[in-house]
Amino acid sequence: MITRRAFLGTAGVLVVSVSVPGTSGATSAAGALAPTVFVRVDRRGRVVATVPKPDAGQGVRTMAAVLVAEELAVEVADVALEQAPGDTATYGSQAVANSSSSRQLAEPLRTAAATARCLLVAAAAARWGVPPEECVARAGRVEHPxxxxxxxxxxxxxxxxxxxxTVPVTLTPPERWRLIGRTRAGRADARDIVTGRARYGIDAPPSGSLVAVVARPPWLGALVSSAADAAALAVPGVVAVVRLDPPAAGQGGVAVIASSTAAALRGRDALRVGWTGGTPAADSREWLAGLESALPAAPAADVRRVYRLPLLAHAPMEPMNATAHVTATGAEVWAPTQDPGRVRTQVARQLGLPESAVRVTATLAGGAFGRRIETDPVLEAVACARAAGRPVTVRWTRDDDTRHDSYRPMSVHRLSATLDADGLPVGRSHQVATWPLTVNPAFDNPAIVRLSGNHFPYAVPGDVSVTLRPAPLRTGFWRAVYAGQFGYAEECFLGEVARRGGHDQVDVRRRLLPEDSRLRRVLDVAAERAGRAGSSSRGVACHLDYGSAIAVIADADPGTRRVVRVHAAVDVGVAVHPSGVVAQVEGGVLDALSTVLGAQITVRDGAVVQSSFRDYPWARIGDCPDIDVRLVPSTAPIGGLGELAYPPAAAAIASALAEGGDPVTGMPYGAPVG
Known part of the structure; x- marks a missing residue:
């Protein structure tokens, strides 16, 4: 049988003096030129960039290649990329979170590459007996007139x-950039991805690995009370059945370990597991009503609206998986994780080993969106591998992934505004009732939730209050975290206020933004690109976060209620890899479209109802609008991007649909929540 995979086969000239992880001199054991752990030039002249953060589709490897190629005066294709193992002591933070990869890595990578270039120039100048200032690095060599x-x-x-x-190090100034912000190169690993050579977590298991699938709780919070495994062990290919107790071994359940995925699934079907505890009668409609009743008394206002937002699953294209091999003296893990350093720490703690005895290889991840910052699949794999004495891959099915996620919390938002004689807002109130993130205790704090979500950029005084209720199920980071909920409600509400007053959506926002603000500039660019709405229904939204600014304008056909085009203008400071910026914005728009048009998680009789893309519908090709992304030049520092587009895109799309129909009362648009 031929598988699908087999078929596819700091800007300016300045002297740098910074402290970066892994700085330990200019040499390495292999005799290469290695100013830091991030960059080396080997004896063959090959430039190698070591990328400390994993790539989950955001293109961090390509960004690294562009930065290093720029400073070492080579082409992007000439930079070989290596993924760093999990090791925070050597590489610093390795977490892909909070849209931080570019902001955290740009300076260390540029500095390392610039240091290597200046050392090479100094070596050439010494050989020739000329001042280094007369030499220039170009195309992988040092030249002198x-x-x-x-x-x-x-x-x-x-x-x-x-x-x-002893060698002054200068960064290449912006006016001499050949690649940063200018290259049209695609992803550095694009060829490997489309030909099937790229290795994702699901491709990582070494030869001879076993496969495990887990019988998971049939209702929320249930724990194993008994497990009859004789029938499962009788299935050909099944080698072991292992009880997994949370939290040390993930979310809990019973793992069936076998020689193949098919055998493991058949073994799981043959298991007879007893369950106890949990909430077998839980219903998400009751949760939503409870949140709404938790809102404080509404203030006096001229206009008010309540928005109800549902649970959302992450739904990455590659379901959860991890591989582990445990021996008496150490462990090795292969996983599509967002934080290999954290994985290493937790595995060492799980096994009672020093971190030096644990090696973590971060593979490519087929999407993450916050889910892979968690380590439960890895803990399951380690527990199975320790029991089996061989490498074991734990594979989640799509149904497992949908029904046992750490979901974006439900929330209810009451927005109120007082208006002036022209119908413009002059006072506001945003009252939120939601749940904390159970995967991170820090978020069991209304102030932290407000800090995450409240990015209201307009000159309208007011207050934001957050009421937290205990989460009735596992909740976690979901793309844009709380900003995706706060921003959606705020921008939809501002759109409704504008419509009530007969104001143009763009004009209202321009009047409420400082004239010299980054948001005002991107809004003007988006409006110019979008032109007149004509017969379309139009929605507009802005967002300022992660050191970046974006404006989104969506047009919908009022007859078919279809979103036909989306214009986005974005200021991310220095756009290191422009096509990567465009791709990230497009991805955020499609996530927004999917959640506005119908994707939500509901709970009945204690269990998640949805199980796959068949009933948790993500946008299909036929749903996709034309998406126009315009990068707005800026002198601001490098900003974050991965989570930036989702909040305003969702609000603009919902507002466009509402302009030709019913007002927005939540998400999905026009459908009951919960």
Whole structure:
């Protein structure tokens, strides 16, 4: 049988003096030039960038290649990429979270590559007996107007012998950038992805690995009370049945370990598991009503609206999985994780080993959106591998992934506004009732939730209050976290206020934003790109977060209620890899479209109703609008991006649908919540 995979086969010239992880001199054991752990030039002159953060589709590897290629005067394709193992002591934070990868890595990567370049130039200048200022690095070699050019490979040993502290290091100034913000190169690993050579977590198991699937609780919070495994062990290929007790071994259940996925699934079907505890009568409609009743008394206002937002699952294209091999002296893990350093720490704690005895390989991840910051699949794999004495891959089915996620919390938002004689808001109140994130105790605090969600950018005084109720199920980080909920309600409400007063959606926002603000600039660019609405229904929304600014304008056909086009203008400061910026915004728009058009998680009789894309519908090709993304030039520092587009895109899309129909009362648009 031929598988699908087999078929697919700080800007400016300045002297740098910074402290970055892994700085330990200019040499390595292999004799390469390695100013820090992030960059090395080997004896063949090959440039290698070590990427400390995993790539879950956000393109961090490509960003690293662009930054290193720029500072070492080579092409992006000339930079070999290596993924760092989990090791925060060496690499610093390795978490892919809070849209932070570019902001955290740009300076260390540029500095490391610039240091290598300056050392190579110094080595060439010393060989020629000329001042380094007369030399230039270009196309993988050092040149001098009166000397022959020397390729990097012949200079590596001499450069590695120099003391980096004695060589001034300058970053390439923006006016000389060839690649940063300018390259049209695609993803550095695009060819491997489309030809099937790229290795995701599900591809990582070493030869001879066993496969495990887990019988998971049939209702929320249930624990195993008994497990009759004789029938499962009788299934050909099944080698072991292991009880997994939370939290040390993930969310809990009974694992069936077998020689193949099919055998493991058949074994799981043959299990007879008894369950106890939990909430077998839970109903998400009651949860929603409870949140609404928890809102404080509404203030006096001229206009008021309540928005109800549902549970959402992450639904990455690659379901949860992890592989582990445990021996008497150590462990090795292969996982599509958002934080390999955290995985290493937790596995060491689980096994009672020093972290030095645990190796974590972060594979490519087929989507994450916050779900893979958690380690429960890894803990399951480690428990299974320890019991089996062989490498074991734990594979979640799509149904497992949908019904046992850590969901975006439900929330209810009451927004109120007082208006002036022109119908413009002059006072506001935003009252929120929601749940904390159970995967992170810090969020059991209304102030932290408000800090995460409240990014209201307009000149309208008012207050935001947050009421927290205990979460009745597992909740976690979901793309944009609480900002996706707060921003959606705020922008939909502002759109309704504008419509009531007969005001243009763009004009209202322009009047409420400072004239010289980044949001005002991106809004003007988006409006210019969108032109007149004509016969379309139009929605507009803005968002300022992660050091970046974005405005989104969506147009819908009022006859078919279909979103036909979306215009986005974005200011991310220095856009290191422009096509990557466009791709991230497009992805945020499609997530927004999916959740506005119908995706939600509901609970009946204690269990999640939805099980797959058949009943948790994500946007299909036929649903997709034309998406136009415009990058707005900026002198701001590098900003975050991965979570930026979702909140305003969702609000703009819902508002566009509402302009030609019923007002927005929540999400999904026009459907009951809960």
């Amino acid at each position: 009166r000397r022959k050019a020397l390729p990097y490979r012949v200079l590596v040993s001499e450069a590695a012998a120099l003391d980096p502290a």
